[in-house]
Amino acid sequence: MLVPNRRITIPCTEGRLARLLEWKLNRPSSVTATVPRQKLHSNALSTSPVNTTTIDVHRAFLNGDCKQIDKSLQRLVTSVERDSPWYDESNAACWDYVTTTETVPVVSAVAHDWSAEGGCGGVHLHFKCPVCGTDRYGDDDPNDTLPYLWYAECCIDVILIECPNLHGVRGEP
Secondary structure (H helix, E strand, C coil): CCCCCEEEECCCCHHHHHHHHHHHHHCCCCCCCCCCCCCCCCHHHHHCCCCEEEEEEEEEEECCEEEEEECCHHHHHHHHHHHCCCCCHHHHHHEEEEEEEEEEEEEECEEEECCCCCCCCCEEEEEECCCCCCEEEEECCCCCCCCEEEECCCCCCEEEEECCCHHHHHCCC
């Protein structure tokens, strides 16, 4: 069932993005976060330009705690109701779906098939955070479409992931 969402529009210039990222990085870690926040100086964005784009980010909240994000509201609601370990019929009314228009960083990733490279776990996308330079990776999701919208899990909230070699690594034309 699609719960009516609230739409918040956040106009964002590069200066506002820099201030937002600086605020996010310098605030105390969330009590639910497992990754400590990195410190960022406001001139870090000016010395290394960050490619950004403006998109609608859809978030699913359970009792005020963001559990999942997606580029599509309908896909988010379906995924929460079908796949979320936190969702069940008894707490369906406790979920809120919020859409915000945000300027988010875009990075290019390189796909690696860990299984073919002697490891396990299938295809993973490797990238560097455009703000702090931390090496990151995540699982490929063949049910999603590029660019992927992911939690950055280092110093910024969300990030768009492009991956030019993904189809070749998957064995697709």
